[in-house]
Amino acid sequence: MGLGSYWGEVMEVLREIIPVYDKVNSIISLGKDKEHRIRGISQRVLPGNKILDAGSGFGNMSKTAMRLTDGNISITLYDPLVPMLKNTGTFFEKTLDMANGVFEHIPFRDEEFDAVLCGYSLRDAINLRIAISEIHRVLKKGGRFVIVDLGKPDEVFFRAGVSFYLRCILPILAFVAGGRLGLKFGTLYGTYKRWPKNKKLEQLILEKFSRIEFEKDLMGGAIMVAAYK
Template structure:
């Protein structure tokens, strides 16, 4: 599972929507993106932790974590898009270490990080199985991976509701929030189609991690996950 050959198209779109990315993301998450990041991270990141923000974008997950622990973190931002990494000063008032790359080939040592954070990014992995293995590899023995993303409900009725929202309502909201660039967010539905249902994602994580806490919101269309090594 993963985007496979669709990844290149998604990355091209992400590069184009950088100017409106945060604004539109807030609108299409119905204003709950900040809440979901806080719910996922709180109590799972400690002062002094070394954090890898995988699929970081501008670093919203890291910024949230830093606020929770009074900025007492060692943060490395990791994203496939250099333009995203070059715009992190919109969130941070200090220089943050960063590296460019994909989930499937992480240029860090085994057992290097206390926590990995992934906000609205794991869904864009080329190979989900390989991405899970890599995040497991770079975590310390007692480390944890905190994920915030779209969810794909297991129940057909709720899955239909989320699908209807993504196909019919989201494009309108994205257009209002981001103008013509907002229309590019239509590719999000393509990534959702390739994304596993919630129970399947949980079972994939449990193939590598010892324990998974899986919280849902918005009919299961939003997930907050903590996978413990």
């Protein structure tokens, strides 16, 4: 499971949509992205924690975590796209540590982080099982793996509804918000097709983690997950 050979195409699209990335994301999540990040991170990132924001983009998960802890955390932004990392400078008052790379080869020591955050990014892993294993490796004992992302409902009816939204409604909203660049958000449907159903994702995470809290919203089309090492 994962994007496999589709990964390169997705990365190229992400590189192109950087100018409208945040604006369009807020619109296509129906304004729920901030709420979902808060629900995912609350009580899972604690003051004094060392955090890896994996697939960080502009660092929205980190910004949420900093607000919830009054800035009393240490953050490393980690993303496969250098241009994404370069665009984070204006979003933070202090300079954060940054690293460039993929989920499948995280360049940090075993048990280095208290929490790993993945906000709308794990879905872009090349190999999902390897990505989860690497995240587990760099977490300390008792560490938390927090995922906020699209969900793929287990129920056929709800899954069809989410698919319809991503294929037919999302492109219209993305175009309104981001113009022609917004149309490129249509690649989201390609990542969604390769994304496991919610129950399967839960089982996959539990292959490595001891406990999981799996919260859903929007008919299961949005998930907030916390897995504990």
